[in-house]
Amino acid sequence: MNARFLPYVLIAPVTLFLCLFFLYPFVLVAKQAFSTGAGFTMDNFRDVVSYWKFPISMKNTLLLAAAVVPVQLALALLMATMVNKMKRGRDLVLYVWTIPLGISDLAAGIIWLAIFEQSGFLNSMMHGLGLIDRPVNFLSYQHPGVVFLAIALAEIWRATAIMLVILVAGIGLIPKEYYEAAEVFGASPWKRFTRITLPLLRPSLQTALVLRVILAFEVFAVVAALGGTLFPVLMGETYAYQFDLLNGGAAAAMALIILAISIGFTLIILRLLRVPKGATI
Protein backbone atom coordinates (compact mmCIF):
# COMPACT_ATOMS: atom_id res chain seq x y z
CA MET A 1 0.00 0.00 0.00
CA ASN A 2 1.06 3.55 -0.63
CA ALA A 3 3.02 4.89 2.34
CA ARG A 4 1.20 8.21 2.05
CA PHE A 5 -2.20 6.74 2.78
CA LEU A 6 -1.13 4.00 5.17
CA PRO A 7 -1.04 6.15 8.35
CA TYR A 8 -4.56 7.40 7.66
CA VAL A 9 -5.79 3.85 7.15
CA LEU A 10 -4.18 2.88 10.45
CA ILE A 11 -5.68 5.70 12.49
CA ALA A 12 -9.10 5.54 10.84
CA PRO A 13 -10.61 2.91 13.18
CA VAL A 14 -9.72 4.82 16.38
CA THR A 15 -10.81 8.13 14.91
CA LEU A 16 -14.16 6.73 13.81
CA PHE A 17 -14.62 4.97 17.11
CA LEU A 18 -13.87 8.07 19.17
CA CYS A 19 -16.10 10.24 16.98
CA LEU A 20 -18.98 7.83 17.48
CA PHE A 21 -18.49 7.07 21.17
CA PHE A 22 -16.69 10.17 22.47
CA LEU A 23 -17.49 13.30 20.45
CA TYR A 24 -21.03 12.41 19.37
CA PRO A 25 -22.22 11.54 22.91
CA PHE A 26 -20.97 14.94 24.04
CA VAL A 27 -23.18 16.60 21.47
CA LEU A 28 -26.04 14.42 22.68
CA VAL A 29 -25.47 15.16 26.36
CA ALA A 30 -25.30 18.89 25.67
CA LYS A 31 -28.50 18.73 23.62
CA GLN A 32 -30.25 16.81 26.35
CA ALA A 33 -29.06 19.21 29.05
CA PHE A 34 -30.21 22.33 27.21
CA SER A 35 -33.66 21.09 26.25
CA THR A 36 -36.74 19.84 28.05
CA GLY A 37 -38.60 18.80 24.94
CA ALA A 38 -39.23 22.13 23.22
CA GLY A 39 -36.37 24.38 22.17
CA PHE A 40 -33.38 25.78 24.04
CA THR A 41 -33.75 26.18 27.78
CA MET A 42 -31.73 26.49 30.96
CA ASP A 43 -34.48 24.84 33.02
CA ASN A 44 -32.49 21.66 33.65
CA PHE A 45 -29.59 23.62 35.09
CA ARG A 46 -31.92 25.79 37.16
CA ASP A 47 -33.65 22.68 38.56
CA VAL A 48 -30.41 20.94 39.36
CA VAL A 49 -28.68 23.90 40.98
CA SER A 50 -31.66 24.94 43.07
CA TYR A 51 -32.16 21.42 44.45
CA TRP A 52 -31.26 21.42 48.16
CA LYS A 53 -28.74 18.61 47.77
CA PHE A 54 -26.71 20.41 45.10
CA PRO A 55 -24.69 22.80 47.32
CA ILE A 56 -23.93 19.96 49.77
CA SER A 57 -22.80 17.53 47.09
CA MET A 58 -20.72 20.23 45.41
CA LYS A 59 -19.12 21.17 48.73
CA ASN A 60 -18.47 17.51 49.60
CA THR A 61 -16.89 16.75 46.23
CA LEU A 62 -14.60 19.77 46.34
CA LEU A 63 -13.72 19.25 50.00
CA LEU A 64 -12.87 15.62 49.39
CA ALA A 65 -10.67 16.53 46.42
CA ALA A 66 -8.96 19.26 48.46
CA ALA A 67 -8.29 16.84 51.32
CA VAL A 68 -7.22 13.87 49.24
CA VAL A 69 -5.18 15.17 46.32
CA PRO A 70 -2.45 17.07 48.28
CA VAL A 71 -1.93 14.08 50.60
CA GLN A 72 -1.67 11.78 47.61
CA LEU A 73 0.77 14.08 45.86
CA ALA A 74 3.01 14.25 48.94
CA LEU A 75 2.76 10.51 49.54
CA ALA A 76 3.44 9.66 45.90
CA LEU A 77 6.48 11.99 45.83
CA LEU A 78 7.80 10.45 49.03
CA MET A 79 7.31 6.90 47.76
CA ALA A 80 8.84 7.72 44.38
CA THR A 81 12.00 9.23 45.89
CA MET A 82 12.29 6.35 48.36
CA VAL A 83 12.02 3.78 45.59
CA ASN A 84 14.52 5.69 43.47
CA LYS A 85 17.28 5.20 46.04
CA MET A 86 16.42 1.59 46.77
CA LYS A 87 18.98 -1.05 45.92
CA ARG A 88 17.51 -4.34 47.11
CA GLY A 89 13.88 -5.36 46.92
CA ARG A 90 12.89 -2.49 44.62
CA ASP A 91 10.70 -4.69 42.41
CA LEU A 92 8.87 -6.25 45.33
CA VAL A 93 8.22 -2.93 47.06
CA LEU A 94 7.02 -1.36 43.81
CA TYR A 95 4.70 -4.29 43.19
CA VAL A 96 3.17 -3.96 46.64
CA TRP A 97 2.79 -0.19 46.30
CA THR A 98 1.12 -0.44 42.89
CA ILE A 99 -1.40 -3.14 43.87
CA PRO A 100 -4.18 -0.56 44.46
CA LEU A 101 -3.76 0.54 40.84
CA GLY A 102 -5.70 -2.55 39.77
CA ILE A 103 -8.37 -2.33 42.44
CA SER A 104 -11.71 -0.78 41.54
CA ASP A 105 -13.15 2.06 43.58
CA LEU A 106 -16.05 -0.16 44.59
CA ALA A 107 -13.70 -2.84 45.92
CA ALA A 108 -11.70 -0.16 47.74
CA GLY A 109 -14.89 1.09 49.35
CA ILE A 110 -15.78 -2.44 50.45
CA ILE A 111 -12.28 -2.99 51.83
CA TRP A 112 -12.50 0.11 54.01
CA LEU A 113 -16.04 -0.85 54.97
CA ALA A 114 -14.52 -3.96 56.55
CA ILE A 115 -12.51 -1.64 58.79
CA PHE A 116 -15.07 1.04 59.64
CA GLU A 117 -18.38 -0.88 59.84
CA GLN A 118 -20.03 -1.50 63.19
CA SER A 119 -18.60 -4.98 63.73
CA GLY A 120 -15.47 -4.04 61.76
CA PHE A 121 -11.79 -4.16 62.54
CA LEU A 122 -11.45 -0.64 63.91
CA ASN A 123 -14.13 -1.38 66.50
CA SER A 124 -12.55 -4.77 67.23
CA MET A 125 -9.16 -3.15 67.75
CA MET A 126 -10.53 -0.43 70.01
CA HIS A 127 -12.45 -3.07 71.95
CA GLY A 128 -9.31 -5.16 72.28
CA LEU A 129 -7.45 -2.15 73.67
CA GLY A 130 -10.28 -1.50 76.11
CA LEU A 131 -11.17 1.89 74.65
CA ILE A 132 -14.83 1.06 74.07
CA ASP A 133 -17.31 -1.35 75.62
CA ARG A 134 -19.77 -1.65 72.79
CA PRO A 135 -19.11 -1.31 69.03
CA VAL A 136 -19.71 2.21 67.71
CA ASN A 137 -21.60 2.68 64.45
CA PHE A 138 -19.06 4.97 62.83
CA LEU A 139 -20.71 5.19 59.43
CA SER A 140 -23.86 6.93 60.62
CA TYR A 141 -25.16 10.47 60.68
CA GLN A 142 -23.89 10.95 64.26
CA HIS A 143 -20.30 10.74 63.01
CA PRO A 144 -20.05 12.87 59.85
CA GLY A 145 -16.34 13.44 60.53
CA VAL A 146 -15.58 9.73 60.60
CA VAL A 147 -17.59 9.13 57.41
CA PHE A 148 -15.51 11.81 55.69
CA LEU A 149 -12.29 10.34 57.11
CA ALA A 150 -13.19 6.83 55.98
CA ILE A 151 -13.97 7.99 52.43
CA ALA A 152 -10.82 10.13 52.29
CA LEU A 153 -8.64 7.25 53.55
CA ALA A 154 -10.16 4.83 51.04
CA GLU A 155 -9.50 7.32 48.23
CA ILE A 156 -5.93 7.93 49.37
CA TRP A 157 -5.35 4.20 49.72
CA ARG A 158 -6.74 3.42 46.29
CA ALA A 159 -5.54 6.18 44.02
CA THR A 160 -2.07 7.15 45.23
CA ALA A 161 -0.62 4.35 43.11
CA ILE A 162 -1.57 5.97 39.81
CA MET A 163 0.39 9.11 40.74
CA LEU A 164 3.25 6.99 42.05
CA VAL A 165 3.62 5.14 38.76
CA ILE A 166 3.69 8.35 36.73
CA LEU A 167 6.18 10.01 39.11
CA VAL A 168 8.50 6.97 39.30
CA ALA A 169 8.59 6.86 35.51
CA GLY A 170 9.24 10.62 35.45
CA ILE A 171 12.07 10.48 38.00
CA GLY A 172 13.66 7.67 35.98
CA LEU A 173 14.01 10.09 33.06
CA ILE A 174 16.03 12.69 35.02
CA PRO A 175 19.72 12.34 34.12
CA LYS A 176 21.88 11.15 37.06
CA GLU A 177 24.57 13.72 36.14
CA TYR A 178 22.52 16.56 37.60
CA TYR A 179 22.50 14.87 41.00
CA GLU A 180 26.22 14.09 40.80
CA ALA A 181 26.98 17.71 39.95
CA ALA A 182 24.79 18.92 42.81
CA GLU A 183 26.56 16.57 45.20
CA VAL A 184 29.93 17.89 44.08
CA PHE A 185 28.76 21.37 45.00
CA GLY A 186 27.61 20.11 48.38
CA ALA A 187 23.84 20.35 47.95
CA SER A 188 21.87 18.65 50.70
CA PRO A 189 19.38 15.89 49.80
CA TRP A 190 16.51 18.32 50.43
CA LYS A 191 18.10 20.95 48.14
CA ARG A 192 18.61 18.32 45.46
CA PHE A 193 14.95 17.37 45.76
CA THR A 194 13.61 20.92 45.53
CA ARG A 195 16.12 22.24 42.97
CA ILE A 196 16.49 19.24 40.63
CA THR A 197 13.77 16.64 41.12
CA LEU A 198 10.76 18.95 41.45
CA PRO A 199 11.47 21.29 38.50
CA LEU A 200 12.48 18.47 36.15
CA LEU A 201 9.51 16.41 37.22
CA ARG A 202 7.09 19.10 36.15
CA PRO A 203 5.65 17.34 33.05
CA SER A 204 4.98 14.21 35.10
CA LEU A 205 3.52 16.23 37.95
CA GLN A 206 1.24 17.91 35.46
CA THR A 207 -0.07 14.62 34.08
CA ALA A 208 -0.39 13.02 37.49
CA LEU A 209 -2.33 15.96 38.90
CA VAL A 210 -4.66 16.35 35.91
CA LEU A 211 -5.47 12.66 35.91
CA ARG A 212 -5.94 12.51 39.65
CA VAL A 213 -8.04 15.68 39.98
CA ILE A 214 -10.41 14.53 37.24
CA LEU A 215 -10.76 11.19 38.98
CA ALA A 216 -11.41 13.02 42.24
CA PHE A 217 -14.43 14.79 40.74
CA GLU A 218 -15.70 11.43 39.50
CA VAL A 219 -15.65 9.91 42.98
CA PHE A 220 -18.70 7.69 43.23
CA ALA A 221 -18.43 4.03 44.19
CA VAL A 222 -16.20 4.55 47.24
CA VAL A 223 -18.76 6.98 48.58
CA ALA A 224 -21.64 4.66 47.72
CA ALA A 225 -20.00 1.80 49.60
CA LEU A 226 -18.98 3.78 52.69
CA GLY A 227 -21.27 6.76 53.09
CA GLY A 228 -24.32 5.87 51.07
CA THR A 229 -26.74 8.79 51.29
CA LEU A 230 -24.87 10.30 54.25
CA PHE A 231 -22.31 11.95 52.02
CA PRO A 232 -23.86 13.16 48.74
CA VAL A 233 -21.37 13.84 45.92
CA LEU A 234 -21.91 15.18 42.39
CA MET A 235 -21.48 11.88 40.58
CA GLY A 236 -23.80 10.09 43.00
CA GLU A 237 -26.47 12.76 42.45
CA THR A 238 -26.10 12.33 38.69
CA TYR A 239 -26.71 8.61 39.11
CA ALA A 240 -29.72 9.32 41.33
CA TYR A 241 -31.22 11.69 38.73
CA GLN A 242 -30.84 9.06 36.03
CA PHE A 243 -32.19 6.11 38.03
CA ASP A 244 -34.17 7.11 41.07
CA LEU A 245 -35.76 10.27 39.68
CA LEU A 246 -35.71 9.14 36.02
CA ASN A 247 -34.85 12.67 34.94
CA GLY A 248 -32.44 12.32 32.00
CA GLY A 249 -32.30 16.06 31.33
CA ALA A 250 -31.21 16.85 34.88
CA ALA A 251 -28.64 14.04 34.81
CA ALA A 252 -27.24 15.50 31.58
CA ALA A 253 -27.07 18.95 33.17
CA MET A 254 -25.17 17.48 36.14
CA ALA A 255 -22.82 15.73 33.73
CA LEU A 256 -22.06 19.04 32.02
CA ILE A 257 -21.43 20.72 35.38
CA ILE A 258 -18.95 18.00 36.40
CA LEU A 259 -17.36 18.31 32.99
CA ALA A 260 -17.01 22.08 33.31
CA ILE A 261 -15.37 21.77 36.73
CA SER A 262 -12.97 19.11 35.41
CA ILE A 263 -11.97 21.21 32.42
CA GLY A 264 -11.58 24.28 34.60
CA PHE A 265 -9.23 22.52 36.99
CA THR A 266 -7.32 20.87 34.15
CA LEU A 267 -6.62 24.29 32.65
CA ILE A 268 -5.58 25.70 36.03
CA ILE A 269 -3.14 22.83 36.62
CA LEU A 270 -1.71 23.06 33.11
CA ARG A 271 -1.22 26.81 33.60
CA LEU A 272 0.35 26.55 37.06
CA LEU A 273 2.76 23.80 36.08
CA ARG A 274 3.39 24.80 32.51
CA VAL A 275 6.66 23.63 31.06
CA PRO A 276 8.66 26.38 29.34
CA LYS A 277 9.13 25.65 25.67
CA GLY A 278 12.37 23.81 24.94
CA ALA A 279 12.96 23.04 28.61
CA THR A 280 12.16 19.32 28.41
CA ILE A 281 14.86 16.80 29.10
Place this chain on the structure above:
Amino acid sequence: MTAVTTQAPDTRRAGRTVYAAAVVLLCAWVLVPLYFLFINTLSSPDTVNSFPKPFVPEFDTGSLAFFAGFAGMLSALKNSILVAGMTMVMSILIGAPAGYALSRFDFRGKEVFRLLILLTRAFPLPLLALPLAVMFIRTGLDDTVFGLALVHTTLAVPFAVLITFSLFSGIPMELEEAAWTLGCTRLTAFTKVVLPLILPGITASAIFAFVISWNEVFAAAVLTIENRTLTAFLLQNLDTSPLHLKFAGGFILVVPALIFIFAVRKYLFAMWGIANR
Protein backbone atom coordinates in the same frame (compact mmCIF):
# COMPACT_ATOMS: atom_id res chain seq x y z
CA MET B 1 36.82 15.40 67.21
CA THR B 2 36.11 11.82 68.22
CA ALA B 3 32.53 12.78 68.94
CA VAL B 4 32.07 13.93 65.35
CA THR B 5 33.58 10.81 63.81
CA THR B 6 31.41 8.51 65.88
CA GLN B 7 28.34 10.61 65.27
CA ALA B 8 28.40 10.45 61.48
CA PRO B 9 27.91 6.68 61.12
CA ASP B 10 25.39 6.85 63.94
CA THR B 11 23.16 9.35 62.17
CA ARG B 12 23.59 7.42 58.94
CA ARG B 13 22.50 4.24 60.65
CA ALA B 14 19.58 6.04 62.25
CA GLY B 15 18.62 7.46 58.85
CA ARG B 16 18.74 3.99 57.33
CA THR B 17 16.53 2.63 60.10
CA VAL B 18 13.96 5.38 59.60
CA TYR B 19 14.06 4.76 55.85
CA ALA B 20 13.53 1.00 56.23
CA ALA B 21 10.77 1.57 58.77
CA ALA B 22 9.02 3.97 56.38
CA VAL B 23 9.18 1.43 53.55
CA VAL B 24 7.74 -1.29 55.76
CA LEU B 25 5.06 1.05 57.08
CA LEU B 26 3.97 2.08 53.59
CA CYS B 27 3.84 -1.57 52.50
CA ALA B 28 1.68 -2.33 55.52
CA TRP B 29 -0.57 0.62 54.62
CA VAL B 30 -1.31 -1.11 51.32
CA LEU B 31 -1.42 -4.70 52.53
CA VAL B 32 -3.21 -4.58 55.89
CA PRO B 33 -6.61 -3.41 54.51
CA LEU B 34 -6.34 -6.16 51.90
CA TYR B 35 -5.59 -8.66 54.66
CA PHE B 36 -8.74 -7.55 56.53
CA LEU B 37 -10.83 -8.19 53.42
CA PHE B 38 -9.14 -11.58 53.14
CA ILE B 39 -10.07 -12.48 56.74
CA ASN B 40 -13.68 -11.50 56.17
CA THR B 41 -13.92 -13.48 52.95
CA LEU B 42 -12.48 -16.64 54.45
CA SER B 43 -14.70 -16.56 57.52
CA SER B 44 -18.17 -18.02 57.95
CA PRO B 45 -21.08 -15.57 57.54
CA ASP B 46 -21.73 -15.74 61.29
CA THR B 47 -18.18 -14.69 62.13
CA VAL B 48 -18.32 -11.84 59.62
CA ASN B 49 -21.38 -10.42 61.34
CA SER B 50 -20.14 -11.04 64.89
CA PHE B 51 -18.17 -8.79 67.22
CA PRO B 52 -15.30 -8.55 68.04
CA LYS B 53 -13.61 -9.80 64.91
CA PRO B 54 -10.79 -12.35 64.92
CA PHE B 55 -7.54 -11.11 63.37
CA VAL B 56 -6.76 -14.42 61.68
CA PRO B 57 -8.89 -16.05 58.98
CA GLU B 58 -10.66 -19.28 60.00
CA PHE B 59 -10.54 -20.62 56.42
CA ASP B 60 -14.24 -21.23 56.16
CA THR B 61 -15.70 -21.12 52.65
CA GLY B 62 -19.21 -20.29 53.89
CA SER B 63 -19.13 -16.69 52.66
CA LEU B 64 -17.82 -17.63 49.26
CA ALA B 65 -20.39 -20.42 48.93
CA PHE B 66 -23.13 -17.92 49.84
CA PHE B 67 -21.74 -15.56 47.19
CA ALA B 68 -21.77 -18.30 44.54
CA GLY B 69 -25.31 -19.31 45.49
CA PHE B 70 -26.72 -15.76 45.54
CA ALA B 71 -29.24 -15.28 42.74
CA GLY B 72 -27.74 -13.53 39.73
CA MET B 73 -24.20 -13.33 41.10
CA LEU B 74 -22.62 -15.94 38.87
CA SER B 75 -24.20 -14.53 35.72
CA ALA B 76 -22.97 -11.07 36.78
CA LEU B 77 -19.49 -12.53 37.14
CA LYS B 78 -19.80 -14.09 33.68
CA ASN B 79 -20.96 -10.75 32.23
CA SER B 80 -18.00 -8.96 33.80
CA ILE B 81 -15.57 -11.41 32.25
CA LEU B 82 -17.30 -11.18 28.86
CA VAL B 83 -17.34 -7.37 28.81
CA ALA B 84 -13.71 -7.14 29.93
CA GLY B 85 -12.66 -9.74 27.37
CA MET B 86 -14.40 -7.91 24.53
CA THR B 87 -12.96 -4.57 25.69
CA MET B 88 -9.50 -6.09 25.72
CA VAL B 89 -9.75 -7.46 22.18
CA MET B 90 -11.43 -4.39 20.69
CA SER B 91 -9.13 -1.80 22.24
CA ILE B 92 -6.02 -3.61 21.04
CA LEU B 93 -7.38 -4.29 17.55
CA ILE B 94 -8.45 -0.66 17.14
CA GLY B 95 -5.71 0.99 19.16
CA ALA B 96 -2.53 -0.81 18.14
CA PRO B 97 -2.60 0.21 14.43
CA ALA B 98 -2.91 3.84 15.47
CA GLY B 99 -0.02 3.44 17.90
CA TYR B 100 2.08 2.04 15.06
CA ALA B 101 1.10 4.91 12.76
CA LEU B 102 2.05 7.49 15.42
CA SER B 103 5.46 5.92 15.97
CA ARG B 104 6.43 5.34 12.33
CA PHE B 105 4.94 8.07 10.17
CA ASP B 106 4.86 11.82 9.96
CA PHE B 107 1.59 12.79 8.43
CA ARG B 108 -0.63 15.85 8.18
CA GLY B 109 -3.11 15.95 11.02
CA LYS B 110 -0.90 13.94 13.36
CA GLU B 111 -1.04 16.65 16.00
CA VAL B 112 -4.82 16.92 15.74
CA PHE B 113 -5.07 13.17 16.16
CA ARG B 114 -2.80 13.21 19.20
CA LEU B 115 -4.90 16.00 20.65
CA LEU B 116 -8.08 13.93 20.17
CA ILE B 117 -6.47 11.05 22.06
CA LEU B 118 -5.17 13.28 24.86
CA LEU B 119 -8.50 15.10 25.06
CA THR B 120 -10.24 11.90 26.10
CA ARG B 121 -8.07 11.90 29.21
CA ALA B 122 -9.25 15.32 30.31
CA PHE B 123 -12.90 14.28 30.42
CA PRO B 124 -14.81 12.23 32.95
CA LEU B 125 -15.59 9.53 30.41
CA PRO B 126 -18.05 7.40 32.41
CA LEU B 127 -20.49 10.31 32.11
CA LEU B 128 -20.76 9.43 28.42
CA ALA B 129 -22.84 6.48 29.45
CA LEU B 130 -25.79 8.82 30.03
CA PRO B 131 -26.40 9.93 26.42
CA LEU B 132 -25.29 6.54 25.13
CA ALA B 133 -28.06 4.90 27.14
CA VAL B 134 -30.57 6.70 24.89
CA MET B 135 -28.63 5.95 21.73
CA PHE B 136 -28.35 2.27 22.64
CA ILE B 137 -32.10 1.91 23.17
CA ARG B 138 -32.64 3.17 19.63
CA THR B 139 -30.11 0.75 18.16
CA GLY B 140 -31.06 -2.24 20.30
CA LEU B 141 -27.72 -2.28 22.11
CA ASP B 142 -29.23 -1.37 25.47
CA ASP B 143 -28.62 -3.78 28.31
CA THR B 144 -26.27 -5.89 26.19
CA VAL B 145 -22.78 -7.01 27.03
CA PHE B 146 -21.53 -5.75 23.68
CA GLY B 147 -22.95 -2.25 24.17
CA LEU B 148 -21.18 -1.89 27.51
CA ALA B 149 -17.99 -3.27 25.98
CA LEU B 150 -18.16 -0.47 23.39
CA VAL B 151 -18.25 2.16 26.15
CA HIS B 152 -15.44 0.47 28.06
CA THR B 153 -13.42 0.38 24.85
CA THR B 154 -13.79 4.16 24.67
CA LEU B 155 -12.21 4.27 28.13
CA ALA B 156 -9.42 1.86 27.28
CA VAL B 157 -8.56 2.70 23.68
CA PRO B 158 -6.69 5.99 24.35
CA PHE B 159 -4.43 4.07 26.73
CA ALA B 160 -3.98 1.33 24.15
CA VAL B 161 -2.94 3.91 21.52
CA LEU B 162 -0.47 5.70 23.80
CA ILE B 163 0.99 2.51 25.24
CA THR B 164 1.46 0.79 21.88
CA PHE B 165 2.89 4.07 20.55
CA SER B 166 5.58 4.00 23.21
CA LEU B 167 6.20 0.28 22.67
CA PHE B 168 6.59 0.62 18.90
CA SER B 169 8.83 3.66 19.40
CA GLY B 170 11.14 1.40 21.39
CA ILE B 171 11.80 -0.80 18.36
CA PRO B 172 14.25 0.77 15.94
CA MET B 173 12.97 1.54 12.47
CA GLU B 174 16.25 0.07 11.14
CA LEU B 175 15.12 -3.43 12.04
CA GLU B 176 12.14 -3.10 9.74
CA GLU B 177 14.20 -1.49 7.00
CA ALA B 178 16.70 -4.35 7.18
CA ALA B 179 13.83 -6.80 6.75
CA TRP B 180 12.63 -4.88 3.68
CA THR B 181 16.05 -5.10 2.03
CA LEU B 182 16.03 -8.85 2.72
CA GLY B 183 12.85 -9.23 0.70
CA CYS B 184 10.10 -8.70 3.21
CA THR B 185 7.08 -6.61 2.35
CA ARG B 186 5.83 -4.03 4.84
CA LEU B 187 3.34 -6.57 6.15
CA THR B 188 5.71 -9.54 6.48
CA ALA B 189 8.35 -7.31 8.03
CA PHE B 190 5.78 -6.35 10.60
CA THR B 191 4.56 -9.88 11.35
CA LYS B 192 8.00 -11.52 11.32
CA VAL B 193 10.18 -8.86 12.94
CA VAL B 194 8.15 -6.31 14.89
CA LEU B 195 5.30 -8.46 16.17
CA PRO B 196 7.40 -11.05 18.03
CA LEU B 197 9.32 -8.26 19.76
CA ILE B 198 6.23 -6.33 20.69
CA LEU B 199 3.97 -9.21 21.74
CA PRO B 200 4.73 -9.19 25.49
CA GLY B 201 4.12 -5.45 25.61
CA ILE B 202 0.87 -5.81 23.67
CA THR B 203 -0.21 -8.49 26.12
CA ALA B 204 0.52 -6.14 29.00
CA SER B 205 -1.56 -3.34 27.51
CA ALA B 206 -4.36 -5.82 26.73
CA ILE B 207 -4.37 -6.85 30.39
CA PHE B 208 -4.49 -3.19 31.32
CA ALA B 209 -7.60 -2.75 29.13
CA PHE B 210 -9.15 -5.78 30.82
CA VAL B 211 -8.59 -4.27 34.27
CA ILE B 212 -10.05 -0.90 33.21
CA SER B 213 -13.25 -2.61 32.11
CA TRP B 214 -13.35 -5.08 35.02
CA ASN B 215 -13.21 -2.22 37.54
CA GLU B 216 -15.56 0.26 35.91
CA VAL B 217 -18.68 0.95 37.98
CA PHE B 218 -20.62 4.00 36.78
CA ALA B 219 -21.12 3.24 33.08
CA ALA B 220 -21.81 -0.41 33.89
CA ALA B 221 -24.50 0.58 36.38
CA VAL B 222 -26.08 3.05 33.96
CA LEU B 223 -26.08 0.85 30.86
CA THR B 224 -27.13 -2.55 32.19
CA ILE B 225 -30.32 -3.57 33.92
CA GLU B 226 -30.82 -7.30 33.47
CA ASN B 227 -27.31 -8.16 32.34
CA ARG B 228 -25.50 -6.55 35.26
CA THR B 229 -21.74 -6.85 35.53
CA LEU B 230 -20.28 -7.77 38.90
CA THR B 231 -19.48 -4.17 39.86
CA ALA B 232 -22.94 -2.95 38.84
CA PHE B 233 -24.60 -5.85 40.64
CA LEU B 234 -22.70 -5.21 43.86
CA LEU B 235 -23.38 -1.47 43.66
CA GLN B 236 -27.09 -1.98 43.11
CA ASN B 237 -27.35 -4.34 46.09
CA LEU B 238 -25.16 -2.33 48.48
CA ASP B 239 -28.10 -1.23 50.63
CA THR B 240 -29.73 -4.61 50.91
CA SER B 241 -27.03 -7.24 50.75
CA PRO B 242 -25.58 -8.73 53.94
CA LEU B 243 -22.00 -7.93 54.91
CA HIS B 244 -20.53 -11.31 54.03
CA LEU B 245 -21.89 -10.99 50.49
CA LYS B 246 -20.27 -7.56 50.07
CA PHE B 247 -16.91 -8.80 51.30
CA ALA B 248 -16.95 -11.95 49.19
CA GLY B 249 -17.88 -9.81 46.17
CA GLY B 250 -15.11 -7.34 46.94
CA PHE B 251 -12.66 -10.21 47.23
CA ILE B 252 -13.69 -11.61 43.83
CA LEU B 253 -13.18 -8.10 42.38
CA VAL B 254 -9.72 -7.79 43.93
CA VAL B 255 -8.21 -11.16 43.01
CA PRO B 256 -7.83 -10.61 39.24
CA ALA B 257 -6.39 -7.16 39.97
CA LEU B 258 -3.64 -8.70 42.13
CA ILE B 259 -2.74 -11.22 39.43
CA PHE B 260 -2.87 -8.72 36.59
CA ILE B 261 -0.76 -6.07 38.26
CA PHE B 262 1.77 -8.80 39.00
CA ALA B 263 1.71 -9.92 35.36
CA VAL B 264 2.26 -6.43 33.92
CA ARG B 265 4.56 -5.06 36.64
CA LYS B 266 7.56 -4.97 34.29
CA TYR B 267 5.71 -2.81 31.80
CA LEU B 268 3.83 -0.57 34.21
CA PHE B 269 6.48 2.11 34.40
CA ALA B 270 7.66 2.01 30.82
CA MET B 271 4.05 2.31 29.70
CA TRP B 272 3.18 5.20 31.95
CA GLY B 273 6.45 7.04 31.61
CA ILE B 274 6.25 7.60 27.91
CA ALA B 275 2.50 7.38 27.54
CA ASN B 276 2.21 10.53 29.59
CA ARG B 277 4.48 12.78 27.62
